[in-house]
Every structure is written in structure tokens, then in C-alpha cells.
Amino acid sequence: MFEMTPKMGEFADVEPLSISTGLPDELCEIMYTDEYRELLGIARSLMARGELSERALRLTGRVIDLAPAFYTIWNYRFDILVSLSKDLSNDEKVLRLNEELDWIDEFTLNNPKNYQIWSYKQCILQNHPSPVLKRELPILKFMLDEDTKNYHVWSFRKWCILFFNDFSNELEFADSMVERDVYNNSAWTHRMFILKNLKPTAVEIKTEVEYIMRKINYVPQNISPWTYLRGIYENFLASKYDNNIVEFAKKFTSNVTDLDFEDPNVKLPDIESSYSLEFLAHIYSLQKTTIINAKRAYMGLSSKYDPIRKFYWDSQISRLH
Amino acid sequence: MHTQFATEKHVKYLKRHLGLLPSSQQSHDVNKMAIIFYSLVSLSAIGIDVAKEYGSSAQWICRHRIALESSGSKVALSGFVGSLTLDIPNTNTVSLPNTLFALLVLRLLKCDEFFCSVRNRETICAFVSTCQVAEDGSFTSVLANKHFLPSPLDASDLRFCFIAVEILCLLGCRKLQDYSKYINVDKLIAYILSQQCDSGGFGSYGEPHAGYTSCALSTLSLLESLACLTDEFKELTLLWLVHRQVSDEGCMQLQCKNPFFDEEDHGGFQGRENKFADTCYAFWCLNSMNILQFNTSATLGTFESAKMYLLSRTQNTIIGGFSKNDVDDPDLYHTCLGVAALKLIEGTFNGVLFLPSAIDVSS
Numbered sequence A: 001m002f003e004m005t006p007k008m009g010e011f012a013d014v015e016p017l018s019i020s021t022g023l024p025d026e027l028c029e030i031m032y033t034d035e036y037r038e039l040l041g042i043a044r045s046l047m048a049r050g051e052l053s054e055r056a057l058r059l060t061g062r063v064i065d066l067a068p069a070f071y072t073i074w075n076y077r078f079d080i081l082v083s084l085s086k087d088l089s090n091d092e093k094v095l096r097l098n099e100e101l102d103w104i105d106e107f108t109l110n111n112p113k114n115y116q117i118w119s120y121k122q123c124i125l126q127n128h129p130s131p132v133l134k135r136e137l138p139i140l141k142f143m144l145d146e147d148t149k150n151y152h153v154w155s156f157r158k159w160c161i162l163f164f165n166d167f168s169n170e171l172e173f174a175d176s177m178v179e180r181d182v183y184n185n186s187a188w189t190h191r192m193f194i195l196k197n198l199k200p201t202a203v204e205i206k207t208e209v210e211y212i213m214r215k216i217n218y219v220p221q222n223i224s225p226w227t228y229l230r231g232i233y234e235n236f237l238a239s240k241y242d243n244n245i246v247e248f249a250k251k252f253t254s255n256v257t258d259l260d261f262e263d264p265n266v267k268l269p270d271i272e273s274s275y276s277l278e279f280l281a282h283i284y285s286l287q288k289t290t291i292i293n294a295k296r297a298y299m300g301l302s303s304k305y306d307p308i309r310k311f312y313w314d315s316q317i318s319r320l321h
Numbered sequence B: 001m002h003t004q005f006a007t008e009k010h011v012k013y014l015k016r017h018l019g020l021l022p023s024s025q026q027s028h029d030v031n032k033m034a035i036i037f038y039s040l041v042s043l044s045a046i047g048i049d050v051a052k053e054y055g056s057s058a059q060w061i062c063r064h065r066i067a068l069e070s071s072g073s074k075v076a077l078s079g080f081v082g083s084l085t086l087d088i089p090n091t092n093t094v095s096l097p098n099t100l101f102a103l104l105v106l107r108l109l110k111c112d113e114f115f116c117s118v119r120n121r122e123t124i125c126a127f128v129s130t131c132q133v134a135e136d137g138s139f140t141s142v143l144a145n146k147h148f149l150p151s152p153l154d155a156s157d158l159r160f161c162f163i164a165v166e167i168l169c170l171l172g173c174r175k176l177q178d179y180s181k182y183i184n185v186d187k188l189i190a191y192i193l194s195q196q197c198d199s200g201g202f203g204s205y206g207e208p209h210a211g212y213t214s215c216a217l218s219t220l221s222l223l224e225s226l227a228c229l230t231d232e233f234k235e236l237t238l239l240w241l242v243h244r245q246v247s248d249e250g251c252m253q254l255q256c257k258n259p260f261f262d263e264e265d266h267g268g269f270q271g272r273e274n275k276f277a278d279t280c281y282a283f284w285c286l287n288s289m290n291i292l293q294f295n296t297s298a299t300l301g302t303f304e305s306a307k308m309y310l311l312s313r314t315q316n317t318i319i320g321g322f323s324k325n326d327v328d329d330p331d332l333y334h335t336c337l338g339v340a341a342l343k344l345i346e347g348t349f350n351g352v353l354f355l356p357s358a359i360d361v362s363s
């Protein structure tokens, strides 16, 4: 892969600027390989004299392969690229930056955990004369197929959608990710991000609530759709929880909020979802007449359904009166 | 099942990272300052007198400070590089994270005279000031290659906001008007507020993340500006945080279809909804809960189960160190965060500054 050391090749004329090591009281001294010393020696020399050339661009690629965390080499690469493309015609510039995007994609596939690449790519797209969203979607899909909850990739996807102002694929895409793993919270928050930007109609929101209900029916003990459901009511329905949704949530709780908790013989039933109970507790706590039901819900969470958070549920109970 | 903190093993594991490193560590060369900081802060938290054992290296640490000259060779700004490999003439290679790590290391090594120099303080504060992005008030971690401007191709996010503000704090800023001398505090706070999520917590584009949440709350705490958050949002954030603790009790057992659930994670914390627990998030979540002042006696159970998770599941009692989970090998970052979380639970660690409480940062 690294057949020729750079000194022997096109950099024969460059006096390397060697890395200094072996100093007194040095900590974490690294036993560098010869390849690293030589490559970095030349890179440092070129950076110091600010050489903006094709060979310098190639060299940054080799340094990035060897030490992707070298943050300033990215800046240097960008400066070289800007300089090399400043006198190009529009078409030539498109070709040049497309080449760079191809290089980025290849690097990304080989270094899926590197996150510097995403902001670098943003910058290239911002400087591109005619960027295309369609070019970005396959690699994004591939990356999320490999690592379905990668925060940087999801963030970059949302940045792209805003940058290109194109929301047309996104609900379908979010749905495909939820379909694959109904627990994928990144997919659910992506869906909310899209919905907020699309300004849906009342009918569309009604359809959306039905969509969530189907996902909850499939797996009731899943925090993501319950959080999403509350988000829908807060963002689009002025937090007006109707009877339908209360009845829906109650389905999973064996009517535990109707039990008399004062009765020492009361036996708490098994329920299907602590999140449905928590959802109900929230709704019940909003109105004086149902405070008692909210208390019962929190008591159930505290003693049986979600006891690891007991201190939190107990603090909610003591705040309700 | 081991539930004792394997002090000697951890000390050995940490000290190994400060010695001669094999070439396999080469890719971390440019962030060596992080290795030094994670090792020293962990050793110090465990109770090793690092100033005594490593104090003579303070001079060498200071060599990593690079002064950047503006035209007319007047020193305009300065900051630290992560490794002398990045000491390159005519190039802006200093970074905010490495500057913070170096300053914290100098504090750990009790190199107080560094902090007495007005010129050191003023030029580093000027560097921090230059990293603030004019449009939205956030911070990048590095400058552009040749100009004293935020790098156009760096991410700007809550991590770097926190790092910027802590650097200013370590250099003497205490009150809002101190910070305002160097940065636009109003814009920064507006940026932080823009990262609030509907369900509580902070993150980009509405997806909350425990790491970003800790950064946001720590920044507001340093700026004494937690009051910018509504009570309702603080309440939601606390609820979001307590939900990050993974449990195998009650209804939480009904997750057999969840590919990212493991009941053995009981007591540990996850960084986001429906993810496995991970050592580092115990720190980020507990620190956030501390800042929101919910570390009362009632929360003892929470802290105790987190401690059990760390000691019995991610602590390595053979070679020392902590790993991310029960599968991976231990690594330095998770060792540091695991130690910090345990010391936070013990009450001997300042989570906002990320330093043992005993370290003096006042002079």
C-alpha cells in the first residue's frame, strides 16, 4: 500500500522538518515508525513554507491515512484545494470538487468512526458551484445501514436536508429505519425534525398519531414512540390530550390507575408498558380532577413497574396535591 | 464478581500510558496531551501525588504552548498543541481541547507560576475569543490554517463551547463581566439554548445526547447562568437523565426484542435512548444530575447501582483500567471517565471542572 517512501519520490528536493523527541522529562514518548517520521517530516516542511501544490495535496491524503486525527492537516488540505481551484472555470471546479467528494467518501468508508470528515464535507459542499443531494444519499444510507444510530451521520443528514432544502425523501427514509428497528431513537427524532419543518396539516397529524399507535401496539415497552407521541401533542396539538389517546394508553396498563392504593390488600397487576403509565401520569397531572390518578400511576412506577427510578417517581408524588 | 476498586492495577495501567509508547499509538500522536491529561487526572483522583512524581515535566508541557504572531511579529495569541509534532512555523496548529488539557495538567502538576503571567493569560484568552463563531456564538476547536479566524471546516458544537469557557475560567474568569471581556456571552447562551431538545437534554437537531447535555449544563454552570433554563426544561432534563439508567426491573424486562438492550447493564447509564450502557455515560449523566442539584440522599440508590455496574461490569481487575462495556478491552478514555464517575459518586471530584476537588484552581 505504501510502496515508496515520499523522500525517494516526488519530494526529493524537500528538506524534511524532523519531529523532535527524546527531550528531558518527556511524557508519552512514542516509538515512531520510519515511515511516520519521514512522512511527517516532509508534511511539516511543506506546511511551514505554505506550499500549495498538487503534490502537497497528495501528501495530505497520505498523512490523513496514517494519522486521521491530525486536525490541521485538514485545514492545510482545504487551503491547497482552494488555491488549486481558484483560476479554474466553473466546469473544471465542479470536476475538481467532485473528485474531492469521491476522495472523502472513500476515506469515510475506510474510517467510519472518524467524525472530522463530516464538517470537512460540509465545507466542500458549501464551496461547490453546483452541489447535488442525490450524490450524498447513497453514502449516507450505506453508513446508516452499517451503524444505524451513528450520531454524526444522522446530524450530517439533517444538515444536508436543510442545506439542500429538500425534505421529499425523508419521511419515507425515517419510516424505513423505524421499520428495520422500531427502537431506533435517531430515526424517531429524525422524523420529528422533518415533521416540524414540513408544517403538517391537521389531517396529516391525525394520520401520524395512527402511525405511532401501530408502532406502540407492535412493541408497547419502547420509550421512543411514547416520547415522540408526547412531542406530537406538544408541538402540533397544543398539548390537548383527547380521550382517544388516554384510552389508547390505558390499554397497556390494566387500569392500574383506577385501583385504590390506600387499600392494604391491593395487588398491582402486571402491565405491558411502564411508558404508557408514565404518559398517563403526565396527562393526569395536568388537571386537578385527575391528580389522584397521576399519583397512583407514579406509585405504581415507584413500587413495581420501574423501581430503579424510585426517587424520581416519589418526588413527583410529593409534588402533586 | 469483583466489586472492589483495584487501585494498584489501575495505577499501573495509567502509569504505563505516560511512559514509552509503541508505534501502534502513533495515530494518537497529535492528541498526546489528551493521553497525558487522562492519565494524570485519573492518577490524581485515585490519590497519587502527581505533582511530586511528574512535576519535573511541567517545563516540557509548557513547550507545547505556541505563540502566534500577527503582522509586525507582535504575539497576538497563544495556545497549546497536542504534540510537538504540531509545532510547525507559520501554521495555526493550536487547538482548544489541547489547550484545556495542558492547562489542567499544569494545575495538576501545581505549576502555579504559569497562571501568574498576565501575558500567558491574555494571549490564550485572545485565542479563545478568536474561536467564537460570529454567526451563532458557538466555538470551533481550531483556527483557519493561516488566518486568525475560526476554521471554516471544523465542527462547532457544545463540546467546544464548554472547553472555551473552562479555559477562560482556569485563566481567572469568574463573573459574567470577566467572560464578556473575551467572548460574546449572550450569543453563546443563545446558542446553548438553541440546542435544547423537546424531550429534555441537549443535542444537535433535536436528538438529545448525554455528552452534549453535560457540556451544556457545565458551561451554564461556569457562567452562573443556569437560571436561563426554565424550571420546566430543567425538570424535563432531569427526567431524561434518570431515564438513561438501564434497568432490568419491572417493565424494563419486557425488551427482549430490543437489539440494544442487555439486562446485565443494570445500573449503568446509556448516552441516548435505547442504547447499551457505557462507562463514560455514567459520568456524563451523573455530572449533569449533580449540576441540576439532584444528588440528595434520596438518589443514593441511583448512585449505588451505577457504582456496582462500573465495578463489577466494566472494571478490568487483571490488567487494570475500565472498558466501555463488558466486551471491549479497557481504554484510557473509559478508564478516566470510569474513575471520575466513581470519585464523583464518592464526592471527591469536581465534575464541572473535571478535576479532583482537592486541586486548587483559585490562585
Ligand SMILES: [Zn+2]
Pocket: B278, B279, B280, B281, B324, B334
Ligand atoms: Zn463511552
